[in-house]
Amino acid sequence: MLRISIARLPHGDGLPLPSYATHGAAGMDVVAAEDLDLMPGQRHAVATGFKVAIPDGYEIQVRPRSGLALKHGITVPNTPGTIDSDYRGELKVIMINHGSEPFPIRRGERIAQLVPAAVTHAEWDEVDELCETARGAGGFGSTGGHGSL
Ligand SMILES: O=c1ccn([C@H]2C[C@H](O)[C@@H](COP(=O)(O)OP(=O)(O)OP(=O)(O)O)O2)c(=O)[nH]1
C-alpha cells in the first residue's frame, strides 16, 4: 500500500480526506472545499482544501466522475490531471460545464477521483533511423474504420 503525506489547509477544516467509496474502487473520491455555480461553458479550478507530498516515482491522476459527466456534462478538461510528486501547492480539480444548465458545486460534495500511479522516467536515445515495422508510419485509422472486427 502506497503511503502519501497529506496536509489540511485552513479552508479544508472539517472536510473528509479523499477516500475509496468501495473496497474495489480505483479512485479516491475528493470533495469540493468551496461553493460555486459553474455556468455552461465555464471552467474553474475547484479548491479541495488539501496539499500532498507524493513519493518519488509516483503521481496522482485526477479523473472525472462518470455520473456527473453523464447526468450533467460536468467533467475535468485536462483529464487525467497530473499531480507531480514535487508539487506542494493546493490540490485543485479543474472542472468544466459542458451541459446547458448552471451546475451547483457545493462544499463537501464529491467532484472527482484521485488515482495514484507509478511513473516511469525515460532517457532518449537519439538515432538516425528507427527499426522497421509492418505498420510503419500508418496511423489515425490506417487499419480500418469503426466497423466490426
Ligand atoms: O488537475 C490538476 C492539475 C495540476 N495541478 C497542480 C499539480 C501539478 O503538479 C501542477 C502542475 O500541473 P501540470 O504540470 O499539469 O500543469 P502545467 O501547465 O504544466 O504547469 P507547470 O508549468 O506548473 O508544470 O498543478 C492540480 O492541482 N490539479
Ligand SMILES: [Mg+2]
Ligand atoms: Mg507541468
